[in-house]
Amino acid sequence: xxxxxxxxxxxxxxxxxxxxxxxxxxxxxxxxxxxxxxxxxxxxxxxxxxxxxxxxxxxxxxxxxxxxxxxxxxxxxxxxxxxxxxxxxxxxxxxxxxxxxxxxxxxxxxxxxxxxxxxxxxxxxxxxxxxxxxxxxxxxxxxxxxxxxxxxxxxxxxxxxxxxxxxxxxxxxxxxxxxxxxxxxxxxxxxxxxxxxxxxxxxxxxxxxxxxxxxxxxxxxxxxxxxxxxxxxxxxxxxxxxxxxxxxxxxxxxxxxxxxxxxxxxxxxxxxxxxxxxxxxxxxxxxxxxxxxxxxxxxxxxxx
Amino acid sequence: xxxxxxxxxxxxxxxxxxxxxxxxxxxxxxxxxxxxxxxxxxxxxxxxxxxxxxxxxxxxxxxxxxxxxxxxxxxxxxxxxxxxxxxxxxxxxxxxxxxxxxxxxxxxxxxxxxxxxxxxxxxxxxxxxxxxxxxxxxxxxxxxxxxxxxxxxxxxxxxxxxxxxxxxxxxxxxxxxxxxxxxxxxxxxxxxxxxxxxxxxxxxxxxxxxxxxxxxxxxxxxxxxxxxxxxxxxxxxxxxxxxxxxxxxxxxxxxxxxxxxxxxxxxxxxxxxxxxxxxxxxxxxxxxxxxxxxxxxxxxxxxxxxxxxxxxxxxxxxxxxxxxxxxxxxxxxxxxxxxxxxxxxxxxxxxxxxxxxxxxxxxxxxxxxxxxxxxxxxxxxxxxxxxxxxxxxxxxxxxxxxxxxxxxxxxxxx
Numbered sequence: 124x125x126x127x128x129x130x131x132x133x134x135x136x137x138x139x140x141x142x143x144x145x146x147x148x149x150x151x152x153x154x155x156x157x158x159x160x161x162x163x164x165x166x167x168x169x170x171x172x173x174x175x176x177x178x179x180x181x182x183x184x185x186x187x188x189x190x191x192x193x194x195x196x197x198x199x200x201x202x203x204x205x206x207x208x209x210x211x212x213x214x215x216x217x218x219x220x221x222x223x224x225x226x227x228x229x230x231x232x233x234x235x236x237x238x239x240x241x242x243x244x245x246x247x248x249x250x251x252x253x254x255x256x257x258x259x260x261x262x263x264x265x266x267x268x269x270x271x272x273x274x275x276x277x278x279x280x281x282x283x284x285x286x287x288x289x290x291x292x293x294x295x296x297x298x299x300x301x302x303x304x305x306x307x308x309x310x311x312x313x314x315x316x317x318x319x320x321x322x323x324x325x326x327x328x329x330x331x332x333x334x335x336x337x338x339x340x341x342x343x344x345x346x347x348x349x350x351x352x353x354x355x356x357x358x359x360x361x362x363x364x365x366x367x368x369x370x371x372x373x374x375x376x377x378x379x380x381x382x383x384x385x386x387x388x389x390x391x392x393x394x395x396x397x398x399x400x401x402x403x404x405x406x407x408x409x410x411x412x413x414x415x416x417x418x419x420x421x422x423x424x425x426x427x
Numbered sequence: 428x429x430x431x432x433x434x435x436x437x438x439x440x441x442x443x444x445x446x447x448x449x450x451x452x453x454x455x456x457x458x459x460x461x462x463x464x465x466x467x468x469x470x471x472x473x474x475x476x477x478x479x480x481x482x483x484x485x486x487x488x489x490x491x492x493x494x495x496x497x498x499x500x501x502x503x504x505x506x507x508x509x510x511x512x513x514x515x516x517x518x519x520x521x522x523x524x525x526x527x528x529x530x531x532x533x534x535x536x537x538x539x540x541x542x543x544x545x546x547x548x549x550x551x552x553x554x555x556x557x558x559x560x561x562x563x564x565x566x567x568x569x570x571x572x573x574x575x576x577x578x579x580x581x582x583x584x585x586x587x588x589x590x591x592x593x594x595x596x597x598x599x600x601x602x603x604x605x606x607x608x609x610x611x612x613x614x615x616x617x618x619x620x621x622x623x624x625x626x627x628x629x630x631x632x633x634x635x636x637x638x639x640x641x642x643x644x645x646x647x648x649x650x651x652x653x654x655x656x657x658x659x660x661x662x663x664x665x666x667x668x669x670x671x672x673x674x675x676x677x678x679x680x681x682x683x684x685x686x687x688x689x690x691x692x693x694x695x696x697x698x699x700x701x702x703x704x705x706x707x708x709x710x711x712x713x714x715x716x717x718x719x720x721x722x723x724x725x726x727x728x729x730x731x732x733x734x735x736x737x738x739x740x741x742x743x744x745x746x747x748x749x750x751x752x753x754x755x756x757x758x759x760x761x762x763x764x765x766x767x768x769x770x771x772x773x774x775x776x777x778x779x780x781x782x783x784x785x786x787x788x789x790x791x792x793x794x795x796x797x798x799x800x801x802x803x804x805x806x807x808x809x810x811x812x813x814x815x816x817x818x819x820x821x822x823x824x825x826x827x828x829x830x831x832x833x834x835x836x837x838x839x840x841x
Contacts, residue, residue, distance in 0.1 A: 175644050194430070202644045208636030213444070221440050225433065225645035269641070 125152035127189070128277050128308045129174055134183030136169055136332075143169045145332035146183070151277075151310055156303055158323035158340075159312040160414075162422055166332040167312045168205055171279055174310075175202060188276075198227040201270035205281035205312070209254045209262055215241070216250040219269055226273035233272070240268040244294060260291050267295055271302055278302065279310045284318055296322065316414035326414075328421060335421050340414070347417045351410035352381045352389050358402030363395050380410055433646045437654025442662050445625045451662070454621040455669050485509055486554065487517040487529030492536035495565050504557040514545075521545060530558050537574055540584040547780070559583050609777070611700045612743075612770045614670055619708045620736055622663040623715040626655055630719030630812075631728050639812050648809035656712050663708060696776055702790065707769040710797040711739070717804035720811040721819050735766075742770035749774040754782070762789045765796035803828050 129151040136144040144166045151157045161167045172178040174185055176192040188196045210218050216237055223233030241247045244264045254262060263286055270278055283299070284292050299322065303309055313319060319326060320340060328336035336343050354360065355378040360369045365387030370380040383392065389409060396402050412420075445451055485507050488495065491514070499508050509526065511517035517529035528546035536542065542558065562582045566574070633639040642651060714735055715728075722728035741761070742749070748757045753775045761771040762781070768789045775781045810827045811819055 177640070177643060194433075197644060200644065202641060204637060204640040206637040206640065208638050210632070210638060211636065221436075222641065222645070224436050225642070266641075 125155075127151065128153050128187070129310070130184075130186040131170070131174070132184045134170070134173060134180045134185060136166075136173060136178065136180050142332050144173070144180070144329075147327075147329060147332075147334045148183075149327045149334070149337055151308060152325075153308055154303065154306050155324040156299070156309045156311060156322050158319040158326040159310060159329065160314075160316075160319065160326055160336070160418060161312075161329040166329045168281060170329065171281060171310070171312065175200070175279065198273065199276045201226075201273065201275040201278040203266060203270040203278070203280040203283055205285075207263065207266050209265060211255040212253055214251055214253055215246075215257070215265060218254065219265070219272060222269050223272045226275075228273050236272055236274075237268070240272060243298070244268055260287060263287060264291060264294070267298065271298065275307070277308045277310070281312045282314065283311060284313060284315050316418060320414050328418070330422060330425050335425070336417070343417065344411045344414065347420065348409060348411040349380075350383050350385070352383065352392060353406065353408050353410050354379055354381060354396075354404065355406035356402060356404040358396075358399070358404075360402075363392060363399070363402075365392055365395070378406065430647075430650055433650045434654040434657065437646060437651055438658035438661070441625075441629065441655050441658030442665075445622075445629075445659065445662050446665070448625070451621065451625070451666075454617060455666050485526040486557075487511050487520050487526040489514040489517040489529060489531045491534045492532045493534075494532060494536060494571075499561065499565070504553075504560060506554065506557050508561065518545065521547070528554060537571075537578055540578055540581060541586065542583045543586045609746075609774070611696070612773045614667060615700070615704055615707065615769060615773075616736070616740060618663045618666045618670075619704070619711050621666065622659040623708070623712040624732065625662070626659045626712050627715040627719035627722075627728050627732055628725055629655065630716055630808075631722055631725045634720065634812055635724065643812065648812055649805055652716055652805055652808050656709065656716065659712065660705075660708055663704075667704075696773075699772060699776060699786075703769040703772060703793070706790070706793050706797055707739070710765060710793065710800055711735070713797070713801040713804040717800075717807045720804075720808040721824055738766040739770065741767045742774060746774065749777075753780070759785060762786075763792055765793045768793050 127150045129149075131150070132148050133146050134144055134148070135142070135146055147166075147170065159167050159170070169178065173180050174187060174192075176185075176197075185192075188199065190196070216234065219237035219240075220230060220233040223237060224230055228236065238247065238250060241250050244267075246261060246264060249257060249261065254265070257265070267280075267283060270280065280299075283295060287295060296318070299309060299311075311319075311323070323340050325339050326336060326343065327334065338346075357377065360366060360379050360381055363381070365384050366381045367384045368382045370382065372378045372380065381392065383389070393407060396404055396407070486509070488499075488508050489511050490496075495510075499510075509520075511520060511529065514529075514531045517526070517531065520526045521529055528544055531543040531545065533539070533541055533543070542562065544554070544558065559582065566578060566582055633642065646654070715732055718731045718735070719728050722731065745757055745761060748755060749771070752758060758771060758775055761767040762775060762785060772781060772786065772789060807824055807827055811824075
């Protein structure tokens with residue numbers, strides 16, 4: 124059984140008469156990338172703030188590293204909030220050292236690590252510059268660096284990719300992957316589903332304060348899979364045994380979605396294609412929706 | 428890392444960062460110049476109230492030298508002189524408030540020219556002039572033939588005794604006694620104003636640029652607030668030490684300047700200044716911290732802080748009252764109000780004497796208010812630092828102060 128880093132059980136949180144978090148429960152396992160999804164205002168940030176003990180839940184329990192969030196446990200966490208900012212009239216290195224020492228590093232250690240991280244982020248020559256002299260993207264990289272500066276066991280990153288160009292997104296992704304490969308746990312909130320598909324092991328989706336999806340990314344995609352196959356090629360798809368209907372897609376690549384009759388497996392359709400001799404096949408895959416489609420579907424369903 | 432170390436780290440950062448600020452350097456070195464300018468202005472203004480003889484009316488005369496021989500040459504001064512057999516009787520009359528002050532001419536007056544004025548509270552400069560005129564007029568009429576030439580040239584070498592305090596005013600150190608409290612008051616305002624201003628703008632900056640959210644995952648809001656107050660308090664003390672050192676140098680170097688001659692730093696005044704400075708600094712800074720936490724912008728917080736700073740300088744508008752009646756109702760009331768107490772107490776010590784009971788009561792009220800404000804500010808601070816986007820309403824702030832937790836925003840950990 125995987126070791127739990129965070130355990131959230133039946134947590135409720137109201138703002139006045141508005142219920143921001145409505146009885147959610149989930150666990151985050153050691154060494155995984157755990158994605159928190161949900162539309163704006165769904166309760167993600169409130170849940171993160173409760174995990175970080177910045178807000179108290181109205182009821183329910185939250186355990187981090189097996190217990191309440193004491194100071195020693197807090198030093199093992201790195202946090203990148205969604206609303207970001209830095210001291211403006213301070214040197215990059217000076218601010219990094221300050222935030223590092225607040226997390227328990229010695230000044231010397233904080234300085235060495237900061238310099239190493241800046242080099243890693245191709246910003247080694249910026250260390251003596253004032254924050255206000257940096258571009259927005261550079262400032263964001265500094266913030267991400269500060270999050271992992273003290274080599275935490277767990278990082279909670281709220282929308283880490285927002286505002287980054289593709290090159291810097293890649294740099295960040297590498298940094299997060301490296302952090303995970305060292306055994307670190309990542310809780311990540313994002314609207315970029317491709318990042319979740321590429322990086323996350325498990326996900327949790329919250330909408331209007333309520334839990335909507337929870338599990339491994341693969342399991343959730345399969346849960347939303349249609350009984351259909353996506354194909355590309357040439358031939359009479361409708362003539363294949365077990366195909367109920369054909370939905371052609373005009374995407375310039377002559378692809379089609381084959382809806383299958385109940386009890387017909389995708390394997391038997393593949394066998395029929397290869398043995399027909401009249402069909403030229405270029406692509407064959409299960410019609411599993413991407414996370415973006417699932418996200419939109421969940422939100423739409425709850426709007427009704 | 429212990430809670431103490433975290434507070435220390437915040438204090439260290441606040442101290443070192445603000446020490447290098449241009450506005451701090453300007454305050455440290457530019458303000459002394461401004462203070463001296465103010466000194467001269469106040470000196471000019473005070474001349475007027477110094478001429479008010481209305482409070483003295485009757486002045487006793489104890490003449491051991493026999494020079495006056497019970498005779499007074501009529502003078503065009505608004506005081507009435509009354510003879511007493513000796514200084515003891517005159518002192519008795521002063522204690523009974525039959526007279527406002529008395530002058531004592533010692534037996535060897537003709538040789539030394541020594542004249543002493545005894546009173547409770549301040550001796551108006553006009554009284555000194557009246558005494559000078561009296562002696563000059565009498566010397567010219569009743570002087571014995573063997574009167575030293577010195578006395579004709581310089582009839583009075585005045586010493587003034589302010590009875591309650593036992594302090595002696597010689598002509599040379601009158602500016603010191605009057606102006607030191609005022610300088611201290613100005614220094615206090617400048618120093619605590621600058622540092623608590625830094626405190627407030629620092630909090631507003633951290634809140635508006637959202638770094639506060641990262642900070643409070645490392646230190647608790649109360650540790651953050653305590654660290655800031657300690658760091659900036661030390662900065663304020665540094666500022667005072669620099670000013671103090673500059674003052675000492677100025678006084679040492681400037682002994683030749685009559686205006687500076689004789690200035691010393693009375694221990695009681697320094698002690699009272701120290702105690703009131705620390706308490707008032709905490710009162711001002713905790714208030715500023717609370718305001719910084721609920722303000723939406725630096726501009727908005729400055730408006731509030733200006734109002735609070737005005738509360739502290741109210742006593743300046745009552746300087747004439749402090750001079751005329753250091754123990755009058757206005758002075759006592761201002762001493763008891765925590766916001767006006769620091770300035771008022773300094774003025775009163777300078778111009779008269781503060782009964783110990785009043786000082787204890789004033790300190791107690793200031794201490795209790797500071798304590799209450801610190802608790803309230805800490806509560807508002809920890810709630811409001813993460814409450815951004817829209818400014819909390821006054822009702823919400825009251826709600827936070829009333830309840831241990833609130834519906835809006837909830838509490839963060841202390």
